[in-house]
Amino acid sequence: MPAKDKVSLKINTLWCKGCGICVFICPKEVLEIENEKVYIKDLDNCIKCGQCEYHCPDYAIYLEEEK
Amino acid sequence: MAELKLMQGNEACVMGAIHAGMRFYSGYPITPSTEIAELSAELLPKYGGKFIQMEDEIAGVAAALGASLAGLKSMTATSGPGFSLKQENIGYGIMAEIPIVIVDVQRSGPSTGLPTSPSQGDIMQARWGTHGDHSIIALYPASVKEIYTTTIKAFNLSEKYRTPVILLLDEIIGHMREKIDLEELKNIEIYDRKKPTKSDDKYLAYKVNDGDIVPEMPSFGEGYRFHVTGLVHDETGFPSNNESVADKLLNRLINKIEDNKQDIVNFEEYLLEDSEYAIISFGAISRSSKVAVDKLREQGIKIGMFRPITIWPSPEKEISELSKKVKKIYVVELNAGQYFLEVQRIVSGQCEVRKYGKINGDIIVPQEIISFIKEDIYA
Amino acid sequence: MPSELINNYFRTETLPHIWCPGCGNGIVTRAIVKAIDNLNIPKDDVCIVSGIGCSSRAAGYLDFNTLHTTHGRALAFATGVKLANPKLHVIVITGDGDASAIGGNHLIHSARRNIDITTVVFNNSIYGMTGGQYSPTTPMGDKATTAPYGSIDPNFDLCELANAAGATYVARGTVYAVNILEKVIQEGISNKGFSFIEAIATCPTYYGRKNKKGSAVDMIKFLKEHGVMYTAWQKMSEDEKIGKFPIGKLYTKERKEYTEQYQMLIDSLGKESNQ
Numbered sequence: 048m049p050a051k052d053k054v055s056l057k058i059n060t061l062w063c064k065g066c067g068i069c070v071f072i073c074p075k076e077v078l079e080i081e082n083e084k085v086y087i088k089d090l091d092n093c094i095k096c097g098q099c100e101y102h103c104p105d106y107a108i109y110l111e112e113e114k
Numbered sequence: 115m116a117e118l119k120l121m122q123g124n125e126a127c128v129m130g131a132i133h134a135g136m137r138f139y140s141g142y143p144i145t146p147s148t149e150i151a152e153l154s155a156e157l158l159p160k161y162g163g164k165f166i167q168m169e170d171e172i173a174g175v176a177a178a179l180g181a182s183l184a185g186l187k188s189m190t191a192t193s194g195p196g197f198s199l200k201q202e203n204i205g206y207g208i209m210a211e212i213p214i215v216i217v218d219v220q221r222s223g224p225s226t227g228l229p230t231s232p233s234q235g236d237i238m239q240a241r242w243g244t245h246g247d248h249s250i251i252a253l254y255p256a257s258v259k260e261i262y263t264t265t266i267k268a269f270n271l272s273e274k275y276r277t278p279v280i281l282l283l284d285e286i287i288g289h290m291r292e293k294i295d296l297e298e299l300k301n302i303e304i305y306d307r308k309k310p311t312k313s314d315d316k317y318l319a320y321k322v323n324d325g326d327i328v329p330e331m332p333s334f335g336e337g338y339r340f341h342v343t344g345l346v347h348d349e350t351g352f353p354s355n356n357e358s359v360a361d362k363l364l365n366r367l368i369n370k371i372e373d374n375k376q377d378i379v380n381f382e383e384y385l386l387e388d389s390e391y392a393i394i395s396f397g398a399i400s401r402s403s404k405v406a407v408d409k410l411r412e413q414g415i416k417i418g419m420f421r422p423i424t425i426w427p428s429p430e431k432e433i434s435e436l437s438k439k440v441k442k443i444y445v446v447e448l449n450a451g452q453y454f455l456e457v458q459r460i461v462s463g464q465c466e467v468r469k470y471g472k473i474n475g476d477i478i479v480p481q482e483i484i485s486f487i488k489e490d491i492y493a
Numbered sequence: 494m495p496s497e498l499i500n501n502y503f504r505t506e507t508l509p510h511i512w513c514p515g516c517g518n519g520i521v522t523r524a525i526v527k528a529i530d531n532l533n534i535p536k537d538d539v540c541i542v543s544g545i546g547c548s549s550r551a552a553g554y555l556d557f558n559t560l561h562t563t564h565g566r567a568l569a570f571a572t573g574v575k576l577a578n579p580k581l582h583v584i585v586i587t588g589d590g591d592a593s594a595i596g597g598n599h600l601i602h603s604a605r606r607n608i609d610i611t612t613v614v615f616n617n618s619i620y621g622m623t624g625g626q627y628s629p630t631t632p633m634g635d636k637a638t639t640a641p642y643g644s645i646d647p648n649f650d651l652c653e654l655a656n657a658a659g660a661t662y663v664a665r666g667t668v669y670a671v672n673i674l675e676k677v678i679q680e681g682i683s684n685k686g687f688s689f690i691e692a693i694a695t696c697p698t699y700y701g702r703k704n705k706k707g708s709a710v711d712m713i714k715f716l717k718e719h720g721v722m723y724t725a726w727q728k729m730s731e732d733e734k735i736g737k738f739p740i741g742k743l744y745t746k747e748r749k750e751y752t753e754q755y756q757m758l759i760d761s762l763g764k765e766s767n768q
Contacts, residue, residue: 055518059495062508066515069711098498101671102713104519105509109496127657138577159759164576169602171567180542180573184581188573206563266709334558335581336572337537341504341553343561352507374545 048094054095054110061096063107078108117296123153123287124149124191126258126294128157129218132266132391134304136215138186139165140177142170142196145218146285149189173197178214181205182398185341186335187269191217195226197236197243199371204278205244206344206365211320213307213329214273215265217281219288220397222475231475232285234397234448240280240456241426251378252280256400260294262299264423270305271378276328277369282425284448285377286398286477295388307331310338319351320363326369337463370428379424381432385411386418391487392436393419394457395446399478403446415491425453430460437461446470446483502526503535504556513621515709517668517694521615522669523550525584525638527732528679533624540581540748544591548615548694551586556733565595568603579752580703582682585612589619589714590628593649597629604658608751611681611688618655625699636703655689656744662688663744668695669716673741686750693720693738724740 062075065083073108078099079088085108087093121129127150129347131139139154141147144319151167163186171192178188179186180355192200197218220236220450222228236243253273255264265281272279306318310317310330320329329349332338346360349473354360366382371378377395385407386392395403410417420436439445442465445454452470472478472484495505497589503526512518529539539557544548545564552559558581562570567585575583592600592614603610619637620626627644630651634643656663662684666674672690681688693699695712706712719737721729726739 058497062495064509064514064725066709068709068713070516071713075494101522101523101675102668104512104516104668105514106495106499106519106523109499111496138573140573158757160762162759162763164755166572166576168569168572170600172566173599173602174703175571176566176569177576179562180570180575181577182573184540184574184577186577188577196542200562205568333578334540334560335537335578337555339536341561343553344563345561351506444506477667 053113056090056093056095056112057109057111058087059107062098062105063103068102068103068104069108072098072102074098075098115263119292119294119296119384121258121294122149122291122378123258123261123283123289124219125153126261127265127283128153128282130262130338131215131269132157132161132267133262133299133302134266135306136269137161137168138178138187138188139163139190140166140168140181141169141190141192144193144196144290146221147193147217148193148451149288150155150217150219155187161227171196175200175214175216176202179212180205180255182212182214187213187273189215189217193219193221194233194236196222197239200248201243203250203461205246205404207278208244208250209246209329209344210342211276211367212278214278215268215272215281216278217283217359220284222473230285232398232448232477233473233475234399235452236282236285237415237425237447237449237452240282247368248370250426251275251277251371251424252282253423254282254425255396255423256287256364256421257379258287259294260298260423261287262294263302266302266304267380273305273307274327275374276307277371283398295385301309306481309428318349319348321349329408339407344359350485352401373432375427376428379429381423381429382421384419384421386420386436389416389418389439390441391415391491392419392440393417393444393446393483394422394433394453395419396453399446399448402478402480403483405480406487407485409480415487417487419450424430428456428460434459434464435461437464442466442468444468444470444487446478448472448478498523498526498530500539502530507554507702512547513698514633515548515695515697515712517617517696518615520574520668520671520694521674523696524555524666524675525613525674525678526555528682531675533683534582534682538580538582540574540583540585541547542567542574542583544588544596546583546588546591546620548586549591553737563654564600565591567591568589568596568610568612572603572608572694574608575608576752576755577754579609579756583610584634584682585610587591587612587614589616589618589630589651592655593629593651593759600655601658604655604689607659607686607748607753609687609747611678611690613649613692614691615694616651616691617694617700619696621696621699625703631700638703651691651744652689659687659748660689660744661746661748664689664742665691665693665738667693667716667720667740669713670720670740674692677742681725684745686748707720
């Protein structure tokens with residue numbers, strides 16, 4: 048597992064179907080749905096737990112190691 | 115040195131299959147095909163092959179298709195009711211281009227019918243049993259030796275054309291015992307599916323290379339990671355709803371068989387050179403027809419027999435030529451007139467076509483063919 | 494660009510997938526891939542076999558040897574693949590209708606043989622692909638297009654069925670408890686024998702709408718509140734269990750594996766003919 052400060056939250060809006068599961072699953076209220084797509088409302092609150100990635104049915108949100 | 119054996123038809127089917135390279139058999143017990151499963155169960159593990167008795171007829175053909183994709187030449191055998199149950203997955207094999215051999219030892223139907231009585235009632239089911247437009251290869255031998263050689267041919271064609279091949283037998287030839295010389299048959303050539311050689315990043319699972327008839331076929335686990343589906347698919351193997359993709363694929367699947375009839379079609383012509391009349395007959399009943407031809411000739415009637423060994427695709431050219439030569443064709447078959455319809459279609463008025471059939475579970479003997487033809491000629 | 498995991502194991506050119514917004518199938522499919530990744534199994538050694546239905550479309554999206562078969566028959570095809578080449582890790586992806594209605598016979602017999610296949614049933618309690626008909630796992634009383642007055646059919650407990658038929662690893666996960674789902678799939682693949690994993694998935698479009706279960710989020714919440722870890726489940730009273738269901742590893746047993754048994758037969762006959 049890479050260090051958490053080297054990891055960033057990515058969104059692929061093309062694949063997002065706006066179901067809102069990630070918004071519900073996020074323990075820190077980082078995400079929100081607007082116009083049927085997810086967006087990052089409060090990145091500072093993100094603890095990079097990855098729950099949004101594990102629960103996204105559309106592979107549209109994920110953590111990526113910064114290179 | 116001759117290696118003579120007294121062999122049953124169903125047994126010859128298994129021996130021919132093993133000769134052809136069969137290393138997987140999956141099926142379900144049904145009369146009168148069961149001996150094929152029994153002998154496969156005994157022999158396959160001795161050849162390092164696999165036998166499995168599945169939970170039903172559908173699973174019997176499905177497992178054979180799966181095993182073929184994993185690289186083993188596979189066969190299943192059944193009879194009427196089981197042949198009905200297998201139809202959907204035969205269509206899957208056609209669509210996904212998976213070589214397997216399906217043996218149907220025909221018995222009297224419909225439904226459970228007369229389980230131990232012979233029939234040739236699955237001629238049309240072999241052609242059209244699975245739904246949708248397609249072509250099919252169906253072969254029908256008439257002796258124990260020919261069951262051996264035709265089973266090999268069935269495997270060869272299935273590998274060459276990447277398609278399920280139906281081997282039609284009937285209760286009579288399946289259970290009949292005849293002398294067979296294995297020595298004389300040992301050099302029959304076998305054909306194996308063509309495998310791809312190029313690196314996997316350029317590989318398209320359902321692309322036909324120039325000069326080839328069908329796409330090359332790797333086995334699962336050989337590094338190509340291809341997708342197989344019963345949905346209409348393009349050259350990548352992935353599903354498509356595109357009309358031109360559907361048109362191209364479905365026509366290719368039909369034409370790979372119809373355009374290669376010369377290679378696929380096999381038949382026997384018996385005393386047809388000077389004939390005014392001809393019998394068309396196949397499988398066990400062709401043996402009665404042959405005797406009838408001999409007896410009628412003794413009585414001065416110039417008659418011969420045309421015996422399709424490839425039932426589907428039908429020997430269209432040969433039957434059409436025959437109809438230009440003779441006054442009348444008699445289609446003698448152990449059903450209510452199934453191949454008769456195909457002969458009529460081909461002949462299309464070039465000569466008269468009459469049928470003689472039977473559906474009571476009894477066989478057709480030479481004397482009744484003789485009486486029928488004599489009455490017809492002298493009427 | 495998708496994540497590394499998706500990039501490595503999916504045929505990304507086939508994405509986005511056909512599943513509806515909030516459908517749980519994508520979550521289960523990812524859990525399967527993550528389990529394979531955790532086990533470091535080479536992609537060439539994995540064969541995914543699926544039947545027909547929404548869940549079975551997963552096969553096409555995955556970069557393994559993939560076989561999308563006929564309705565109900567995935568396990569029968571998979572049996573042929575596995576017996577023909579026992580080196581392949583064969584994973585069957587199927588739905589509740591595919592596995593337990595039209596394919597029910599193959600399910601019980603695969604379990605009986607204890608053939609080394611891992612079956613993951615995406616159970617969303619409905620036929621989704623055909624527009625919302627009741628399946629063998631639709632809870633009694635629930636509505637479907639073919640049960641407009643509520644289903645009078647008693648429903649299967651698939652894990653109990655698989656266990657009774659002889660599966661040597663039986664577990665249940667949900668699309669809420671993804672970490673557990675991933676873990677049980679991983680254990681299932683590692684088990685040398687028939688492994689059965691029921692993945693409770695969500696169908697907000699048909700099952701949810703028809704039965705007023707709310708949004709995809711509401712359905713995930715339901716799974717969170719009603720799925721109980723098996724260890725806790727065992728300590729609960731019968732009254733406490735009402736409306737809840739156990740998740741995690743449920744049953745394991747020791748039985749001989751089918752393809753190994755067949756290989757032993759081949760080897761013994763080989764010895765016989767060499768003598």
